[in-house]
Amino acid sequence: DINYYSLLAEKVKKAFNKKYFNAGTNQYATGSQTSNAMPLYMGMADPDRIPAILENIVKDVRNHNNHLTVGEVGLRFLIQSLTKNGRSDVVFDMTDKTDYPSYGGQIEYGLTSLSEVWDPGAVYSLNHCMLGHIEEWFYNGLGGINPDPDGVGFKKFIIKPQVVGDITWVKCSYKTLYGDIVSNWHKNDGILNMDVTVPVNTTAQVYVPAEKPCDITENGNQI
Numbered sequence: 001d002i003n004y005y006s007l008l009a010e011k012v013k014k015a016f017n018k019k020y021f022n023a024g025t026n027q028y029a030t031g032s033q034t035s036n037a038m039p040l041y042m043g044m045a046d047p048d049r050i051p052a053i054l055e056n057i058v059k060d061v062r063n064h065n066n067h068l069t070v071g072e073v074g075l076r077f078l079i080q081s082l083t084k085n086g087r088s089d090v091v092f093d094m095t096d097k098t099d100y101p102s103y104g105g106q107i108e109y110g111l112t113s114l115s116e117v118w119d120p121g122a123v124y125s126l127n128h129c130m131l132g133h134i135e136e137w138f139y140n141g142l143g144g145i146n147p148d149p150d151g152v153g154f155k156k157f158i159i160k161p162q163v164v165g166d167i168t169w170v171k172c173s174y175k176t177l178y179g180d181i182v183s184n185w186h187k188n189d190g191i192l193n194m195d196v197t198v199p200v201n202t203t204a205q206v207y208v209p210a211e212k213p214c215d216i217t218e219n220g221n222q223i
Contacts, residue, residue, distance in 0.1 A: 013044055021045075026052035033060050034074030041081040054085050066093040067101060076133040083141040088162035091137055096165060103134060143172025143183045148205065159183050159196055160207040178202045 016039070020029045026049055029035040036057050039045055045053050057078070061068065070078045082090050098104035101118030109120040116128035140146050144161030147154055154176040161170065161183060169186035179199030186193055198204040210216050216223050 016044055017046070021049075023049075025056075027056055028053070031056065031060075032070075032074075033057060033068060033078050034070045036060075037070070037074060037077040037081040041077045041084060050085070054081070054087065057081065058087060058090055061090055061094060066090075066097055067099075068094055072130050075131065076136070079133050079137050080140075083137055083162070086162065088137070088141045089164045091134075091141060092165035092167070095134060103131075139172060139174060142167065142170045143174075144207070145172060145174050145181055145183050151203065153177060154181065154202060156203045156205075157181060158205050158207070161185055161194070161209065163187065163192060163209055173197075176202075 020035075020039070022028070022031075025031065027036060028039050036053050040050065040053050040057070068075065068078055079091055082088065095103050098108045105118070106115060106120045111120050111126060113127045114129070114131050115122070115126045116124040116130050118131070120126070141162050142164075144159050146158040146160065148156035148158050150156055154174075155178070159181075163185070168188065169184075171184045173180050173182045176199060178201055180197060181199060181202075181204075182195065182197035184195040192209065194206075194208065196204070196206055208216050214222065
């Protein structure tokens, strides 16, 4: 079964790229944020094309004054394709906006829960999960808690926080069958402090965003 479906997946990937990928522009289909983000996140893009496709997504967001142009279906793929490829800075810039369409705009309007659509003044549900994909980024982007493909059920996991924007602290935890994974951090005067909890009988690979290894200390001692 593994051999059969692995070969089938490769055939589907080749057929998909043949029909929808423009090698000259490194764009999928119409070149919209959704068109490029979905295949990038789903692993459809050839590895050597990933940087150019990612850059096209970033350029499109920047060209729209750091606004997203996706619908509800494409929203998760836009956020996660950027996060997966280390561009949480772009996700932050989109989230930090207060004009339409943006999460900040809903806060400015006075909402304490997500509305169904970007325009909080529209007559729709004002307590809706439809646009809630940013919450996933709080955990796997800012907190950096991610499953390890080699360890099912968070038996193994990765902690790789992306420190972006003017955010000075994050408190993030995730309940697993083994116990609570914790990834907290705060920064002050150029110093980043990480407080990580790895449950008993699990293994974590922790990435520390430092410029040089000699800058890293654990409990006050150089590693």
